[in-house]
Amino acid sequence: MSTDAILFWILAFMTVSSALTVVLITNPIYCALSLALTMVGVSALFVTLNAYFLAGVQMIVYAGAVLVLFVMVLMLFDLKHELQAFTRGKMTGALKLASIGLLAGLIAGAILMSNGILLTKSEAFTSPDMASDTTKQLGHLIFSQYLFGFEALGVLLMVVAVGAVALSRSKGGTHAKS
Amino acid sequence: MPNLDFLTEVGLTHYLILSAVIFCIGMAGVLLRRNAIVxxxxxxxxxxxxxxxxxAFSSYLGKMEGQIMVFFVLTIAAAEAAVGLALAVAIFKRFKEVNIRFFENLKG
Structure with missing residues (x-):
């Protein structure tokens, strides 16, 4: 068994178990912390796929910024255990679980059916010079071919930063008393 | 001796199935949980x-466009989290609760 396979299985187990913890634990703070663990696992998976820049960005943006935002808001609310963390009604719950199972089966079936098609092309990958150079290629692509999208993202982040502050300062919107 | 190739040879299929599992867990959370932040x-x-x-596709096909898309998705996700949490704060101020059970009557 190669080290790649061992690493993949450890990371996959860590990511899936912490993702399950996010959904199943009733205390939201623990949910946020295990979401952080999931993000770290996903970032490590990016490293195994030679996407080093994205792994770093994933760590900084998710584990650094978004998770801190989540934890700050949770601290602001001071929520303890939820009284009703999960959906009510056995019938609707069973229906939702069945639809999730159906989706999972569909995706797994599609992936397994396409197995032969997908694996034929995979030999082209992991020439070492291409693997070490992905960050440079990414930078070239972003600042040449996808420059407009990149600038639009900048505008979007600006609008969102202003909008988030305005939203959280609003006095209840249409529900305003006075 | 059973065929252990599935365990020892990690390929594109493994990453695809892992991502499908994570996606389905997330979907289960969206459908089953009642706390807006969760x-x-x-x-x-x-x-x-x-x-x-x-x-996974970008790495196995040797094309960089997939990683560009991930870069965009990361940014959009951060923006979405910021707006969603601001909405949650605004709603919490009004209802003192973030359970979506209370958001049924949002129309004034």
Missing amino acids: ILMSIELMLNGVNITFV
Whole structure:
């Protein structure tokens, strides 16, 4: 068994178990912390796929910024255990679980059916010079071919930063008393 | 001796199945949980599942466009989390609760 396979299985187990913890634990703070663990696992998976820049960005943006935002808001609310963390009604719950199972089966079936098609092309990958150079290629692509999208993202982040502050300062919107 | 190739030879299929599992866990969270913030976290899980698919395909086909898409998705996800949490704060001020059971009558 190669080290790649061992690493993949450890990371996959860590990511899936912490993702399950996010959904199943009733205390939201623990949910946020295990979401952080999931993000770290996903970032490590990016490293195994030679996407080093994205792994770093994933760590900084998710584990650094978004998770801190989540934890700050949770601290602001001071929520303890939820009284009703999960959906009510056995019938609707069973229906939702069945639809999730159906989706999972569909995706797994599609992936397994396409197995032969997908694996034929995979030999082209992991020439070492291409693997070490992905960050440079990414930078070239972003600042040449996808420059407009990149600038639009900048505008979007600006609008969102202003909008988030305005939203959280609003006095209840249409529900305003006075 | 059973065939252990599935365990020892990690390929594109493994990453795709892992991302599908994470996506389905996130979808289960969105459907089953009632806390608005945990629903936002589950949406982040779904986005991460999709990101793994993008990076796996980009890496196995040797094309960089997938990683560009992941870069965009990361930024949009951060923006979405910021707006969602601001909405949650605004709603919490009004209802003193973030359970989505109370949001049924949002129309004034």
